[in-house]
Amino acid sequence: MTLTNRSKVVSNKKFSFWEMIYLPAIFKGMAITISHLFRKKTTVCYPEVNRPFSEVYRGLHVLKLDDQGRERCTACGLCAVACPAEAITMVAAERKPGEEKLFREEKYAKVYEINMLRCIFCGYCEDACPKEAIFLTNRTVPSDYERDGFIYGKDKLVETLDKRVDVSKRQTASVLEFKKDKHHKHNQ
Amino acid sequence: MEKIIFYSLSTLAVFSALMVVLSKKPIHSLLYLLLCFFTIAGHYVLLNAQFLAVVHIIVYAGAIMVLFLFSLMLLNLNIKEELQKTVWMRIIAVISGGLLLVALVGVLKGLDTSAGPMLASTQIGLMKNIGNVLFNEYMLPFEVASILFLTAMVGAVMLGKDEEKVVKK
Amino acid sequence: MLYIIYKLVLITIILLVSLGIAMYATLLERKFAGFLQDRFGPDRAGKWGLLQPVADGVKLFFKEEYMPNTADKFLYILGPSLTMLVALLTSAVIPWGPSIFIAGTEFSLQVADLNVGILYVFAIMSMGVYGIMIGGWASNNKYSLMGAVRASSQMISYELAMGLSIASLIMVMGSVRLNDIVDAQQGWNWNVIYQPVGFLIFFICALAETNRHPFDLPECETELIGGYHTEYSSMKLGFYLFSEYINMFVSSAIISTLYFGGYHFPFIDKLGLSPNVAAIVGLMIFFAKIIGFIMLFMWIRWTLPRFRYDQLMRLGWKILLPLALLNLAITGIVILATQ
Numbered sequence: 001m002t003l004t005n006r007s008k009v010v011s012n013k014k015f016s017f018w019e020m021i022y023l024p025a026i027f028k029g030m031a032i033t034i035s036h037l038f039r040k041k042t043t044v045c046y047p048e049v050n051r052p053f054s055e056v057y058r059g060l061h062v063l064k065l066d067d068q069g070r071e072r073c074t075a076c077g078l079c080a081v082a083c084p085a086e087a088i089t090m091v092a093a094e095r096k097p098g099e100e101k102l103f104r105e106e107k108y109a110k111v112y113e114i115n116m117l118r119c120i121f122c123g124y125c126e127d128a129c130p131k132e133a134i135f136l137t138n139r140t141v142p143s144d145y146e147r148d149g150f151i152y153g154k155d156k157l158v159e160t161l162d163k164r165v166d167v168s169k170r171q172t173a174s175v176l177e178f179k180k181d182k183h184h185k186h187n188q
Numbered sequence: 189m190e191k192i193i194f195y196s197l198s199t200l201a202v203f204s205a206l207m208v209v210l211s212k213k214p215i216h217s218l219l220y221l222l223l224c225f226f227t228i229a230g231h232y233v234l235l236n237a238q239f240l241a242v243v244h245i246i247v248y249a250g251a252i253m254v255l256f257l258f259s260l261m262l263l264n265l266n267i268k269e270e271l272q273k274t275v276w277m278r279i280i281a282v283i284s285g286g287l288l289l290v291a292l293v294g295v296l297k298g299l300d301t302s303a304g305p306m307l308a309s310t311q312i313g314l315m316k317n318i319g320n321v322l323f324n325e326y327m328l329p330f331e332v333a334s335i336l337f338l339t340a341m342v343g344a345v346m347l348g349k350d351e352e353k354v355v356k357k
Numbered sequence: 358m359l360y361i362i363y364k365l366v367l368i369t370i371i372l373l374v375s376l377g378i379a380m381y382a383t384l385l386e387r388k389f390a391g392f393l394q395d396r397f398g399p400d401r402a403g404k405w406g407l408l409q410p411v412a413d414g415v416k417l418f419f420k421e422e423y424m425p426n427t428a429d430k431f432l433y434i435l436g437p438s439l440t441m442l443v444a445l446l447t448s449a450v451i452p453w454g455p456s457i458f459i460a461g462t463e464f465s466l467q468v469a470d471l472n473v474g475i476l477y478v479f480a481i482m483s484m485g486v487y488g489i490m491i492g493g494w495a496s497n498n499k500y501s502l503m504g505a506v507r508a509s510s511q512m513i514s515y516e517l518a519m520g521l522s523i524a525s526l527i528m529v530m531g532s533v534r535l536n537d538i539v540d541a542q543q544g545w546n547w548n549v550i551y552q553p554v555g556f557l558i559f560f561i562c563a564l565a566e567t568n569r570h571p572f573d574l575p576e577c578e579t580e581l582i583g584g585y586h587t588e589y590s591s592m593k594l595g596f597y598l599f600s601e602y603i604n605m606f607v608s609s610a611i612i613s614t615l616y617f618g619g620y621h622f623p624f625i626d627k628l629g630l631s632p633n634v635a636a637i638v639g640l641m642i643f644f645a646k647i648i649g650f651i652m653l654f655m656w657i658r659w660t661l662p663r664f665r666y667d668q669l670m671r672l673g674w675k676i677l678l679p680l681a682l683l684n685l686a687i688t689g690i691v692i693l694a695t696q
Contacts, residue, residue: 026661033393033660043397215432215494222487242476246520250483251513254490258509261494261502315473315533 055169057138058121061114062165063158064133066104071158072133075109079125079134087118088125105131112157116141116150126170127179135167194234201227214260218253225249239315359462368468371448378647379602380410386602386655393659417595425588429495436492437589437596443488444600447481447607450474452536454620454640457633466640467536474535475523478611482519482566485604486512489568489575492597493585504584507666508575511565514673515572519562521681522555525688526615539619549616554684556616558677563612565673567604570658574669609650610643617646 018024044051053059066072075092093110095103102108125134144150159165204223211217225248232241322330384399384406391398399406424433454466471477486509493505529551530538542548549556565572576584586597613619620639630638664672 029660030656034656036395037392039395041392041397042395045397045400213429215429219432219491238471238473239476242473242480245480246476246483250480251516254483254486254509254513257487257490257494258506258513261490261506 053138055138058123058136060116060137060139060141061119061125061152061157062135062137062167063112063154064135064165064167065159065161068101068104069161070100070102070104071108072104072131073109073112074105074107074131074133075112076130078128078130082124082128083119084122084124085118085120087115087120089113089115109154112154114152114157116152117147130179132171135165135170137165137167139165190234193230197227197230197234201231214263215257218256218260222249222253225253236314239318363464364468367466368449371453371468372445375445375448375603375606378606379599380414382602382606382651383413383599384409385651386658389652389655390659393656414595417592420591420594422593423588423590425497427497428588429497432491432495434593436488436495436585437593437600438488439491440485440488440600441596441603443481443484444603444607446484447478448610450477450535451607451610451614452539452619454643455632455636457636459633466636470534470536472534475527475533475538475615478535479520479523483512483516485566488597488600489585492589493575496585496588498588500581500583500587501585504575504577504581504587507577507581508568508585511568511572511574511669511673514670515562515565515677518558518673518677518681519566521678521685522552522558522562523615525555525681525685526552526559528685528688528692535614535619539614539621542618543621545623547616547618552616552684552688554680555688556612558681558684559616560612561672561677563608564654564657565669567608567654568601569605569654571661571663572669573663574666577663579663605651605654606647609647609654612650613643613646619643 064072075090077090077092080086080088080090089111090109090113091111092107095106095108121136123136126136141150201224204220204227207220208217208224211220225244229241229244229249232238232244387409388398388406390396399409402408402412424430449468450471452465452467452470456466457464489508490505493501493503493508496502526538526548527533529548530541532538532541538548564570568575574584575581576586578584581587586594589597620643622639622642
């Protein structure tokens with residue numbers, strides 16, 4: 001019984017004379033290696049050449065503001081629950097009167113931290129978010145000398161008004177439609 | 189010039205030969221022996237016997253000493269495990285050393301040093317001349333020596349073989 | 358006086374050229390490896406990575422000097438020095454090119470025209486193992502010792518076959534002077550045509566004696582960490598690594614001298630060049646041959662996997678040695694028959 005058609009039957013047959021002196025096999029191998037000399041190289045010379053990122057690359061997170069510049073996040077904690085690496089922590093707070101311009105909902109995240117050393121960039125937080133607040137973007141997490149530097153708080157995660165992060169490529173109509181699926185409890 | 193080289197080589201040769209005996213570590217004495225071989229090869233070169241010098245290095249320094257070093261490295265000889273020197277051993281050592289000294293003195297006394305270097309020609313050490321002498325005058329001893337080596341080789345192979353297998357066959 | 362000054366200058370030039378070629382052989386090796394594996398190899402230091410050997414050298418010099426406290430101090434330092442010395446010694450007898458004539462005086466491009474040239478090369482090559490053995494033993498480390506033991510047994514095993522292949526070459530040539538051997542190979546009379554089996558044996562043994570792949574069992578990273586140079590760091594390690602490339606350069610030079618006509622090239626005498634121009638062209642041709650062989654060494658390294666130890670011994674004693682003996686016998690019979 002064969003599971004695949006690629007399996008090879010191993011045999012212990014005696015070598016013929018030409019196989020025994022190894023030289024033909026050696027020359028064959030050398031011909032193979034030398035043919036690689038003229039092949040196209042697969043190396044991407046990084047600082048000069050950048051490898052193109054996918055439009056929906058899952059990189060550094062962003063906490064979106066709505067069109068009036070208010071934070072969308074309501075600190076429901078679904079992203080933290082969904083996170084398989086347990087990288088997200090948050091502290092919720094109640095919106096005080098007079099802060100309506102800053103926060104869209106009555107509850108907001110006072111502290112919102114993602115540990116980038118724990119994060120595996122799976123994008124489950126993005127899927128879980130009912131408020132369209134967190135997205136992964138095609139930016140990468142820069143390197144750092146300290147571990148503390150990899151815990152990203154709201155100062156680094158929330159987008160600023162003058163530098164909005166474009167997530168229209170990943171927030172397509174079909175994605176929005178998918179999120180309305182009743183299978184996801186939070187959409188009920 | 190030649191004299192300076194001769195004397196410095198000789199000093200080095202005697203010094204290294206002494207160090208072979210006096211060194212505590214076997215590996216050190218072996219390396220001194222190697223140095224001694226090189227100085228002797230230098231003497232051959234001074235006598236215009238380059239072939240002899242090179243063969244001396246190839247055979248003694250390049251092959252035999254490598255084997256010696258090879259086995260010494262695996263022995264792991266420490267000073268602690270050195271043989272116990274009993275009184276009897278010391279007495280025997282003194283007697284045999286004294287006998288060697290007597291023999292050496294006797295040889296030196298019988299040596300005629302007045303004639304100086306007795307080289308028939310300066311070309312005697314060249315490869316062609318050595319070959320001619322070896323294969324004309326000393327043909328029989330040469331071949332007997334090679335047979336001796338062959339016997340030694342066969343013996344070594346026999347010793348190296350697994351005894352049970354030899355018996356079975 | 359002029360003679361001595363000329364020889365000193367020549368020695369200095371040959372030393373610098375050997376070191377320079379060995380330096381750039383390291384870069385060539387890495388570039389070649391890269392290209393054979395669909396990569397570019399080092400290309401950051403300077404244009405096409407041309408400054409990479411310099412960067413490596415500087416790095417090795419500034420690395421921490423480390424010495425195991427149980428090591429034999431003197432021998433530990435002697436090991437790499439001896440390896441380097443022996444690697445450089447061989448180039449003294451290689452005829453690099455025809456003589457150059459300046460104002461009627463002949464300037465030979467060979468440091469020493471020994472009348473036992475080949476045997477000298479052979480003797481020095483057999484010395485090469487001492488540096489490795491001493492260094493490996495003095496490190497007082499079991500991996501180093503294993504590397505040293507492997508190096509010595511490998512060297513002894515392959516020296517025999519190498520000596521016999523040289524012997525059959527000497528029988529054909531009738532001389533052991535390297536100059537005579539080169540001059541006998543004018544035109545197409547390359548020894549490789551008369552001694553193809555001898556060349557093959559010599560080449561395989563040269564690979565083994567320089568500890569190149571697939572015979573690099575003394576350093577064998579996967580089994581012995583780094584073999585004899587496990588405990589070495591800084592420039593002492595650099596000497597070991599560097600002497601391998603010098604050995605490779607010298608071996609290539611010896612192979613081209615013995616089997617590929619040295620500085621001779623077919624049709625060179627038909628071009629009607631003046632002796633000096635012909636000497637320079639011959640020198641260039643010789644170096645082209647050497648670099649070709651260095652490339653071949655590298656090509657083999659990046660193609661063949663390492664031998665297993667028993668395979669190495671079997672190849673040396675049961676295949677190469679009888680083959681070399683057979684070659685010797687056949688060469689003798691042919692010479693007798695044609696006389």
